[in-house]
Amino acid sequence: MYHSTVMVTIYDIAKITGYSAPTVSKALNNQSDIGQKTKEKILQVAKDLGYVPNSSAKGLVTRKSWLIGLIYEEDDMGVGIEHPLFASIINAFKQDMEATGYELIFIARNLGGRRMSLLEHCRYRHVDGVLIVNSDAKDTEVLEVTQSDVPCISSNIVFPDISTVTSENIRPSVEAVQYLYSLGHRSIAHIAGPQNSIAAAGYERLEGYKAGLISRKLPLRDELIVVADFWNGQSGYKAMMELWKRDEKPTAIFCASDIMAMGVMNACRDLGLSIPQDISIISFDDNLWASFAHPPLTTFRQDRQAIGKKAAEMMKQLLSGEKVPPRVLVPVQLIERDSCRKI
Amino acid sequence: MYHSTVMVTIYDIAKITGYSAPTVSKALNNQSDIGQKTKEKILQVAKDLGYVPNSSAKGLVTRKSWLIGLIYEEDDMGVGIEHPLFASIINAFKQDMEATGYELIFIARNLGGRRMSLLEHCRYRHVDGVLIVNSDAKDTEVLEVTQSDVPCISSNIVFPDISTVTSENIRPSVEAVQYLYSLGHRSIAHIAGPQNSIAAAGYERLEGYKAGLISRKLPLRDELIVVADFWNGQSGYKAMMELWKRDEKPTAIFCASDIMAMGVMNACRDLGLSIPQDISIISFDDNLWASFAHPPLTTFRQDRQAIGKKAAEMMKQLLSGEKVPPRVLVPVQLIERDSCRKI
């Protein structure tokens, strides 16, 4: 049955049922101090009338918006417009939060032509909390939000004052080196992500790589490390070309991301290096392409679903006043395919 | 300067400036019937106090929320969790709408445990309009929204009652065939997307393929068409394998999407077919991977940015009461790379 477009209020329900507005309100909100019969009758009439509450009126008096703000800056990472991680994380987060009654709203940076800071926007909409996804850690407006009293959770980017959830970076990076070591490799290079502190991933994976070498008593050599300019394929290609100009020719490479690995693998091809015969490659992410690469890429799978769910869990804790640890790590899983060989 | 967390209202400003609340309101909203001096003074005090309007109070009286609802169903297409198109479209749409003063909110399907239909949610939040991105065209709750008085624009999926913006599908598909024809190909196959009507892309590209054949007086042959089960790599692989079981061996394939093409190209490899020596491939999308494929893939680039911008433009027209055409097409661009050869 389709309802008319004119708004029906609790007063309409009150009039029809003969009860007062507050009583209707109580019934609708499932309060305790109300008769069972009364409640049923009111609920029935509300249903018949197609009553829908008014979030503005409700929010105005309760001061709770049931809104979670999303600060999502498109792509400072140079990946282009298709970053594969964030959409999934947001989606998992969304589903979890919605189940608890929250809706997600993108926080804008201006309001009807007039500029308005992110924090002002949060206040304007009275968001109950904010999820920061891949924003610039140095953006003053974002920092203003993280330093305010608005409950914030961050995914991917580490901010000083708030809790962050990311995939594990260090442990799997150590493991990557050890995995290659166990295959007999002794000269292992790292093509690292940008070290500009936007994302923890860049330096933490490099750190893990170094720790991995140390754990196997392999020497740390600068000439085996190339830092890519951006998290994209072109930069991966360029980094591989740079690596191969140097004297030491590694037998294996730990690459900081699959997208970069696309470029690295192309560079190998252009260099006449076949994978894994001439060189082994292990990477990070497990994106759509990894299993279709030639050869299929051995890589650590980031669990986007788990990251989003974890972020939601942390948000709910924060919202209910609980303490949340500053950094939460979600495990990744090694997906062994054919890009590494025993030597 | 950092402001306190207690809310400052127009009454605070009124008290300090000595004007009344309505006057303050007028100044803040840049109304005409107010003195220049007065306005300046009020604005200054508002700024000093860190005044931020309250969207609930505002919305309650104006009945305008400055909210655009987003109906975004994750992935009925079987692409997995990384569909590369939608995030970009949403982002472009978002930027344009924000510049006009609107914010985007995801429309949920339940509210704090209680179920609430999509339309009810739209009413609850008083959204001024709704953008539907890749939702199931048969979902009754979505249809309820499209058939309501809520202004709706759809991207990608064609709904009966509302305006839809997509990339051009038919013309480029015709062109794909003609392009291959001009290269000397006469036996041209099509690996089509799912024909289940979720997305127009599936059947429109098939339609364009057929029209292309006809335009060059090539025979339509069913054995040169394989319809994939899903828009993913596995389905592409399977479809190619199926195609090659048949008697007629085409010299070229028009594949309905890049992601499917990943699978098709892998199947070629497994079949011992080298591209483009043995078979030419042309595709659709130009995703991140296409330029890194072996060989780099010739494909039609969808302009996600333009689609999002167009959707925003249509939404604004709708919001201001203008008529919007039922279907708007955004041009795609042929990116010639190395997967097709002259024979």
Added chain:
DNA sequence: CTGAAAGCGCTAACAT
């Protein structure tokens, strides 16, 4: 050009 009064839809605090 400015202000007084009223009201948007809802709920909190109390009284009955």
Added chain:
DNA sequence: ATGTTAGCGCTTTCAG
């Protein structure tokens, strides 16, 4: 268990 009163912050008449 139910109703009365009041008020959330803002804007819209309409009077002056």
